[in-house]
Amino acid sequence: MISQLSWKIGGQQGEGVESTDRIFSTALNRLGYYLYGYRHFSSRIKGGHTNNKIRISTSPIRAISDDLDILVAFDQESIDLNAHELCQDGVIVADAKFNPTVPDGSSAKLFAVPITAIAEELGTSLMKNMVASGASWALLGLPLEVFNKAVEEEFGRKGQAIVDKNVEAVKRGAEYVLELAGGPLERFQLEPADGKEKLFMIGNDAIGLGAVAAGCRIMSAYPITPASEIMEYLIKKLPKFGGTVVQTEDEIAAITMAIGANYAGVRTMTASAGPGLSLMMEAIGLAGMTETPVVIVDTQRGGPSTGLPTKQEQSDINALIYGTHGEIPKIVLAPSSIEECFYDTIQAFNLAEKYQVPVILATDLQLSLGKQSCELLDYSKIKIDRGALVEETPEREDGSLFKRYELTNSGVSPRIIPGKKNGIHHVTGVEHDESGRPSESPVNRQNMMDKRLRKLDGIQVDNPIHVQAPHENPDLLIIGMGSTGGTIDQARVRLEEDGITTNHITVRLMHPFPVNEITPYLEKAKKVIVLENNATGQLAGLIKLNVGFRDKIVNMLKYDGTPFLPSEVYSKCLKVNEQSAAEKQSGELVKNGNF
Secondary structure, eight states, X not given: OBSEEEEEEEEETXXXXXXXXXXXXXXXXXXXXXXXXXXXOOSSSSOSEEEEEEEEESSOOOSOOSSEEEEEESSHHHHHHHGGGEEEEEEEEEEGGGOOOOOTTOOOEEEEEOHHHHHHHTTOGGGHHHHHHHHHHHHTTXXXXXXXXXXXXXXXXXXXXXXXXXXXXXXXXXXXXXXHHXXXXXXXXXXXXXXXXXXXXXXXXXXXXXXXXXXXXXXXXXXXXXXXXXXXXXXXHGGXXXXXXXXXXXXXXXXXXXXXXXXXXXXXEEEEOHHHHHHHHHHHHXXXXXXXXXXXXXXXXXXXXXXXXXXXXXXXXXXXXXXXSSOOOOEEEOOOXXXXXXXXXXXXXXXXXXXXXXXXXXXXXHHHHOOEEEOOOOGGGOOOOOXXXXXXXXXXXXXXXXXXXXXXXXXXXXXXXXXXXXXXXXXXXXXXXXXXXXXXXXXXXXXXHHHHHHGGGGOXXXXXXXXXXXXXXXXXXXXXXXXXXXXXXXXXXXXXXXXXXXXXXXXXXXXXXXXHXXXXXXXXXXXXXXXXXXXXXXXXXXXXXXXXXXXXXXXXXXXXSSOOOHHHXXXXXXXXXXXXXXXXXXXXXXXXXXX
16 A cells, blocks of 8 residues: 555646546545645636646645656646656546547556546536546545545535436446456555544635634735635635625725725735736835735736746745835745645734734745645634724823824834724825824934834744754755745655755745844855745845855756746755765865865
């Protein structure tokens, strides 16, 4: 028996690939397996190749696999594009309708199943995804009852007749492939899962759930890939708590509405991707100048312009930190797991109100849309911190305005919700004095700038970096962010087996940069590899700017729209370590006068 397996389904967008993956993975989740999914899809509604890959394991995983065990193909293109990933004894389950063939040089075993024909016999070709699911499920030798339960959950709202037809489709697919294969394939028999209940969700859903738990009651946003699922989640959930989602006419309206609602005292957020973030920049500056808390989610994708809207990238880092004109304090967080998407969203709302600044939560497409297993969330960890929010103030005999922007040592001023007694003050996007009145006085300008920027000196964030540092002076320190964390961990296993010592840091606070926390680890490493999905090494640039160690840092960049594979990280680290050893040897030769 095996402890993990990789499964992929491919076809044309609109053929049911997504629903097949959803039901297949839901059934596996019910059995207690750990799952990690990657979704490759085109930037159009229908047509174009799409595939969903799931890694199944008896232990926690946070990375896609290098290879593939089972490929379910609805067309020849899916075989041609994905067969190279198959293991030596991998299997292809393909629709016999298109006379599937295995590419030259591939050792994969082909099972041609009349997937469409079986579905049509049952009344509609739309059920071919269930036939295919049944066929691949049967090869694993897993109980069909569990799969049928997932089918009932998927189609139950459509009536029992539809459920029964889909269950029959699953059964027919399973029976046909088992007859071809002579029973379940021993090679693919998974060890039993632990059976423990686990959550199975995408990062966007975890962010939405975190927003609800944090007390967010309004989301204003404009749909954009890969952020739209946050809206879709909250459209269903917020009304149950007296909240609402407002689909605005554009991203500018979305951010300004969020700022207005936060000013009125309601925790409000917006979410977008790179193009929408660009449109929001002026208003983010307004939030900084008026010291109004607001939470913005940026789900990074391939750019610039429309770029690769459905592909992986981490190229918004500089824009997130430096995008606004002028200088304002802001906080940029970068969760690296499903759990962190949940907890960091709650933290983002607390930080926004505590320091009265815009807080940006930066994910990437793989983390936003990749469906993953995670442990049950601990709701006892949730704490709500509304900062220096005052209910009312004493009446002032001189009739002066409330000092909404009072000069304080921390830079954080008392904040009051409009309409509260004795709280009247001005609010404007131009420079202003302590009560909000416009002022162009040079002295006031410097005082106010210093006050606002002082907030960055006192910012305290939970776990600004994740550290795995078993070695005092490692050969390699590998640094990443977002969805790359699990891939780095998997590569490190092979590196350690080769005798190469490695430490790993995931940067979770992008701004203000956690200099004190990260510096000791860079000092002790022989070489530092910074891994990121962009072409210019933006994270590495941040480290060099804030910490230094330019001579130690090596970029590992990938910007073709796909996530890093563990094997890619392993190979690059291997080369860097070899180069480091060669440099050390050359240095010693020179020192000894032998070069």
